[in-house]
Amino acid sequence: MNEQTPFRLPAIEATSNAALAARLRHKIDHKTKPLGALGALEDLALQLGLIQRQESITLREPQMVVFAADHGIAAEGVSAYPQAVTVQMVGNMLAGGAAINVFARQHGFALRVVDAGVAAELPAHPQLLPRKIGYGTKNLCQGPAMSRDQAKAALSAGMHVLQALPGNVVALGEMGIANTSPAALLLARLAGTRIEDATGRGTGLDDPQLLHKQDVLRRALARHPMSQPLDVLGVLAALGGFEIAMMAGAMLQAASERRVVLVDGFIAGAAALVAHALVPAVRDYLVFCHRSAETGHRQLLARLEAKPLLELDLRLGEGTGALLAWPLVQSAANFLNEMASFESAGVSQK
Numbered sequence: 001m002n003e004q005t006p007f008r009l010p011a012i013e014a015t016s017n018a019a020l021a022a023r024l025r026h027k028i029d030h031k032t033k034p035l036g037a038l039g040a041l042e043d044l045a046l047q048l049g050l051i052q053r054q055e056s057i058t059l060r061e062p063q064m065v066v067f068a069a070d071h072g073i074a075a076e077g078v079s080a081y082p083q084a085v086t087v088q089m090v091g092n093m094l095a096g097g098a099a100i101n102v103f104a105r106q107h108g109f110a111l112r113v114v115d116a117g118v119a120a121e122l123p124a125h126p127q128l129l130p131r132k133i134g135y136g137t138k139n140l141c142q143g144p145a146m147s148r149d150q151a152k153a154a155l156s157a158g159m160h161v162l163q164a165l166p167g168n169v170v171a172l173g174e175m176g177i178a179n180t181s182p183a184a185l186l187l188a189r190l191a192g193t194r195i196e197d198a199t200g201r202g203t204g205l206d207d208p209q210l211l212h213k214q215d216v217l218r219r220a221l222a223r224h225p226m227s228q229p230l231d232v233l234g235v236l237a238a239l240g241g242f243e244i245a246m247m248a249g250a251m252l253q254a255a256s257e258r259r260v261v262l263v264d265g266f267i268a269g270a271a272a273l274v275a276h277a278l279v280p281a282v283r284d285y286l287v288f289c290h291r292s293a294e295t296g297h298r299q300l301l302a303r304l305e306a307k308p309l310l311e312l313d314l315r316l317g318e319g320t321g322a323l324l325a326w327p328l329v330q331s332a333a334n335f336l337n338e339m340a341s342f343e344s345a346g347v348s349q350k
């Protein structure tokens with residue numbers, strides 16, 4: 001692919017459908033419960049029904065995909081852990097030992113790990129999809145994290161990975177030491193959030209380390225001034241990560257296929273921000289599973305007008321928050337599908 005290569009984003013249909021929404025609302029409101037009593041689960045059931053264009057919901061073969069990559073900005077001392085942890089954790093995931101493996105087994109998700117750009121050779125493994133764009137991004141304090149071509153290639157790879165998956169539900173997660181930094185920068189650039197509000201402790205920085213990270217990110221942002229009009233691909237190339245770009249591509253493709261997308265924490269949220277900036281209709285297909293403890297996630301969710309399902313002070317990523325919310329998604333589908341109505345159960349309405 002070169003700069004002239006045509007690059008096509010998938011067409012995404014907004015889910016809005018007034019007639020179906022009214023039928024779903026009616027069905028939800030006539031279940032045997034006080035009006036609105038299932039709270040956020042009711043909004044979720046409505047969202048799922050609109051995604052599937054049905055008054056009952058079928059959730060099939062849920063898939064978990066973890067995108068892994070390294071980040072040149074790790075050299076600036078913005079993470080509490082060394083870069084080598086990325087490849088080591090990919091090994092752990094392929095051996096079945098990471099938190100995401102435990103939850104994927106628990107909830108019946110098939111799990112794949114995508115090498116989006118880990119800075120090491122990875123031996124072949126049946127659950128590993130080799131889609132390496134590079135051996136980590138460049139240090140974005142010194143120049144763009146990646147070329148525009150690499151950004152396009154990563155978005156495309158994410159789309160293709162998604163296209164090949166079965167089922168109609170996909171959860172997306174990531175692994176990449178230092179990736180809370182590009183995520184914070186994307187939030188700052190795409191949503192106008194101040195660096196001090198976008199930057200968190202990630203894997204566990206102490207106070208002086210956090211101040212250092214903010215300093216690094218402030219300098220990095222200044223190095224990549226904003227263009228008018230906003231050039232989203234340029235922002236992604238300047239400030240992004242290979243796994244973030246691939247996740248954004250996967251979200252766009254999943255939405256174009258009307259799949260339900262379970263969005264994990266802050267970094268997956270940054271990918272959602274990119275995907276939304278590219279094709280706003282993607283938003284309709286995204287289920288925001290939790291609000292992580294990472295500073296900035298609140299603003300990120302507010303920007304996307306998202307009310308997360310859970311708030312557990314998680315700060316792990318990998319997709320863990322998405323799978324923890326899965327039983328709620330199932331419950332939303334099940335109450336819509338199975339719960340009696342006032343009429344069918346002979347219960348008096350007020």
Ligand SMILES: Cc1cc2ncn([C@H]3O[C@H](COP(=O)(O)O)[C@@H](O)[C@H]3O)c2cc1C
Pocket residue numbers: 078079080081085089174175176177178179180181201202203204315316317318
């Ligand atoms: C052992 C270990 C397992 C992880 N699993 C996810 N992350 C998470 O932490 C990293 C982001 O935080 P920061 O920007 O501070 O590096 C990412 O790899 C993310 O997936 C982990 C981090 C570590 C250390």
Ligand SMILES: O=C(O)c1cccnc1
Pocket residue numbers: 180202203264265266267268292293294314315316317318
């Ligand atoms: O919310 C997240 O995705 C997150 C937060 C801290 C570290 N890793 C991931």
